[in-house]
Amino acid sequence: MKGSVASKRLLTCWKAVLSVDDLSNALKITPEEVVAKFRDGRITSWFAEIWGAKLFGYQKHLSSNHPGSDASIDIGLIGPYEISVRTVTNSGIKFQKSKDIGSSRSATQTDVYNAISDVERVVVVDIRRFPEVTFIPLDSKWLLRHAHNGTLTANGLSAARLYGLLGLEFDLKEESFDLTLALTETSPALAT
Numbered sequence: 001m002k003g004s005v006a007s008k009r010l011l012t013c014w015k016a017v018l019s020v021d022d023l024s025n026a027l028k029i030t031p032e033e034v035v036a037k038f039r040d041g042r043i044t045s046w047f048a049e050i051w052g053a054k055l056f057g058y059q060k061h062l063s064s065n066h067p068g069s070d071a072s073i074d075i076g077l078i079g080p081y082e083i084s085v086r087t088v089t090n091s092g093i094k095f096q097k098s099k100d101i102g103s104s105r106s107a108t109q110t111d112v113y114n115a116i117s118d119v120e121r122v123v124v125v126d127i128r129r130f131p132e133v134t135f136i137p138l139d140s141k142w143l144l145r146h147a148h149n150g151t152l153t154a155n156g157l158s159a160a161r162l163y164g165l166l167g168l169e170f171d172l173k174e175e176s177f178d179l180t181l182a183l184t185e186t187s188p189a190l191a192t
Contacts, residue, residue: 011170014055014135016179023131038130041087045098048125048133049085051179056083056123056137082119088126094156095122095143107154109147116143116152128159133179142169 023038024031037043086093096107097115116122119140126134146152146165157165166172 008169008171010173011136011138011166012173012175015174015176016133016135017176018131018133018179020131035130039089039127041089041127044125044127044130044133045085045087048087048123048127048135052083052085052123052125052135055135055177055179083121083123084115084119085123085125088124088128088159088162090128090159092156092158093124093162094154095147095152096154109154112152112154113144113147116140116147124162126159134174136166 018038020031020034023034027034029037038047084095086095094101094107094112095116096111099105101107117140121140122138122143124136124138126136143152151157151165
């Protein structure tokens with residue numbers, strides 16, 4: 001209708017707070033080392049894939065070389081549901097494949113587009129305030145639209161820019177949960 005304002009879609013961001021002391025004891029490293037290591041996306045993304053597989057009800061791929069790179073859920077006759085997990089760090093977030101991120105590596109806009117189009121959903125995991133960890137399930141169509149219009153590039157986005165885009169298009173709702181749900185096989189998947 002002309003002149004009417006479209007309502008924003010609801011996007012639930014799932015927040016958990018981990019125990020630094022429990023991780024320190026389990027990993028046999030100091031609490032300071034736990035915080036430093038788990039704020040590094042290269043380390044936390046590995047754990048986030050496992051947590052996400054349990055929390056959102058998808059299965060992690062056996063091979064990290066799979067085109068979707070991170071995970072898949074079987075949704076019956078429709079076929080596999082491909083998911084990628086990406087972390088938000090103090091440096092921001094990038095959506096191209098991991099092989100194209102890091103020193104001495106580069107990516108093009110086509111690499112970004114291909115990485116997103118290989119999956120149906122990207123689970124963004126904000127680790128900047130670790131031990132607080134926030135999971136944000138995003139539809140790849142939304143990300144592709146921003147890759148096409150040049151907002152999302154191989155340079156990535158700052159956390160402020162990512163949250164600014166989300167706030168423009170979604171009503172953000174924050175829900176807290178206990179990450180131990182990821183360890184329980186009988187827990188229902190979180191809503192996406």
